[in-house]
Amino acid sequence: MSAQPIASAAPEPAAALFSPLRVGAIAVANRIVMAPLTRNRAAAGNVPSPLAAAYYAQRASAGLLIAEATQICPEGQGYMATPGIHAPAQIAGWKIVTDAVHAAGGRIVLQLWHVGRISHTSLQPGGVAPVAPSAIAAKAKTVTTEGLVDVSAPRALRPDELPALIETYRMAARNAISAGFDGVEVHAANGYLIDQFLRDGSNHRKDAYGGSIENRARLLIEVTAAVAAAIGADRVGARISPVSPFNDMSDSAPQPLFEHAVEQLDALRIAYIHVIEGETGGRRDLDFDFAALRRRFRGRWMVNNGYDRASAAAAINTGAADLVAFGRLFIANPDLVRRLRENAPLNALDASTLYGGDAHGYTDYPALD
Ligand code: 8OZ
Numbered sequence: 404m405s406a407q408p409i410a411s412a413a414p415e416p417a418a419a420l421f422s423p424l425r426v427g428a429i430a431v432a433n434r435i436v437m438a439p440l441t442r443n444r445a446a447a448g449n450v451p452s453p454l455a456a457a458y459y460a461q462r463a464s465a466g467l468l469i470a471e472a473t474q475i476c477p478e479g480q481g482y483m484a485t486p487g488i489h490a491p492a493q494i495a496g497w498k499i500v501t502d503a504v505h506a507a508g509g510r511i512v513l514q515l516w517h518v519g520r521i522s523h524t525s526l527q528p529g530g531v532a533p534v535a536p537s538a539i540a541a542k543a544k545t546v547t548t549e550g551l552v553d554v555s556a557p558r559a560l561r562p563d564e565l566p567a568l569i570e571t572y573r574m575a576a577r578n579a580i581s582a583g584f585d586g587v588e589v590h591a592a593n594g595y596l597i598d599q600f601l602r603d604g605s606n607h608r609k610d611a612y613g614g615s616i617e618n619r620a621r622l623l624i625e626v627t628a629a630v631a632a633a634i635g636a637d638r639v640g641a642r643i644s645p646v647s648p649f650n651d652m653s654d655s656a657p658q659p660l661f662e663h664a665v666e667q668l669d670a671l672r673i674a675y676i677h678v679i680e681g682e683t684g685g686r687r688d689l690d691f692d693f694a695a696l697r698r699r700f701r702g703r704w705m706v707n708n709g710y711d712r713a714s715a716a717a718a719i720n721t722g723a724a725d726l727v728a729f730g731r732l733f734i735a736n737p738d739l740v741r742r743l744r745e746n747a748p749l750n751a752l753d754a755s756t757l758y759g760g761d762a763h764g765y766t767d768y769p770a771l772d
Contacts (some may be wrong), residue, residue, distance in 0.1 A: 420727070421434070421740075424725060426674050427586065429638065430510075431726075434727060435465050435729065438641070438728040440733070442759075444485045444561070449474070449486050451500055454765055456466075458766050461738075462509075463507035464508075464738065464740040465507055465509065469677075472514045472590055473486045474484070474487045474517065475488060475516065475572055475574075476517070481518030481521045481522035485516075489707055491539065493582075495582075497583070497600070498581075498583050502583060506542040509586055510576075512584055513579040514587070516590045517595060517596040518596060519533065519595055519599045520599060521533075521545060521554050521595055521650050522704055525658055532557055535560065538559045538609040540556050543594070543653045543752065546720040546758065546759075562610050567756050568622075568626075569629050573630060576630040583653065585638065587629050587634065587639055592683070593679070593683055594650025594651050597626060598652060600623065601620060602654035602660070606619050616656075616660045622666075623668075627641055628707070630671060637673075640669055640677055643664065645661040645693075647681065658692060669700045673702055675702050676702065676705065678706055678707070681708050703726060707730070708719055714730075735751060736752040745771075
């Protein structure tokens with residue numbers, strides 16, 4: 404036997420993070436995803452910031468960028484200065500972003516967002532109450548021009564309003580494709596409208612969209628089916644957060660609820676599911692069997708919540724996930740993919756520039772060199 408070479412030819416454990424993959428119709432260069440990140444920098448008319456093209460293009464070495472949560476209609480807005488995808492100027496603004504990302508060799512999908520009850524009357528057209536599955540106010544905060552405020556009490560959506568709501572998602576998905584996105588992600592996480600229908604702490608409806616698990620998952624499935632019919636299921640993902648309490652969310656039995664939801668999403672043959680494991684941006688050790696969800700889905704499985712280089716590599720190497728989404732690390736490190744590949748030091752996050760503001764803390768985090 405010959406002696407072992409000094410430099411081992413065996414791949415380092417993180418190598419799998421850098422292997423290409425097909426995610427539905429989207430060919431991604433690696434397993435590293437930029438999570439959707441609200442930055443509250445949209446310009447007048449909720450048009451993406453003029454800086455957004457540079458911000459996303461700086462991060463285009465991610466296998467996939469998920470653009471920040473973007474409201475599908477004016478009523479879907481819940482925070483100051485978040486972008487939309489319902490008006491021509493917004494579509495034109497996003498086209499500048501997707502062109503810049505594609506020119507840099509990246510792939511980008513848009514997260515379709517309706518906040519439901521996580522809003523404030525001052526952000527709603529005509530100053531009216533936001534909508535929700537049930538007229539139950541969340542104990543949650545939002546940011547308006549007045550600063551941090553309690554969200555407003557919502558009114559319950561009438562059954563006859565739901566077809567138009569689904570149509571609004573379909574239109575938004577079409578608009579995203581017109582804006583040059585490679586696909587869309589249905590935001591069904593973090594206590595926004597679709598999640599409010601899913602979980603029984605916020606859904607007390609007596610109609611076909613409330614009560615049983617099947618009924619509470621109906622809006623998610625009808626929205627996702629409509630979006631998939633409009634742009635192709637192979638360009639659609641969905642984000643869920645089965646046990647996150649963020650935005651005052653709770654459910655009496657999340658395991659069977661989300662197993663059912665994932666089975667139904669599987670039947671639609673969408674490209675991926677993106678799951679926030681535990682508390683959004685917080686604890687991961689809540690009692691929930693995420694592997695049981697994964698077993699029910701044939702598409703790509705994307706995980707998120709506090710991953711680092713080692714835990715991300717382990718998730719890919721063990722087959723627990725196909726893709727890992729990073730949020731805070733991507734804000735502070737435009738070249739996160741290179742830094743993970745080289746195991747280089749990471750920039751620290753400046754939390755004071757997360758929400759709102761200008762280029763500072765947005766496009767001025769340095770790359771290596
Ligand atoms: C932080 C601040 C505002 C919105 C989410 C879209 O949690 C958000 C969000 C996060 O999904």
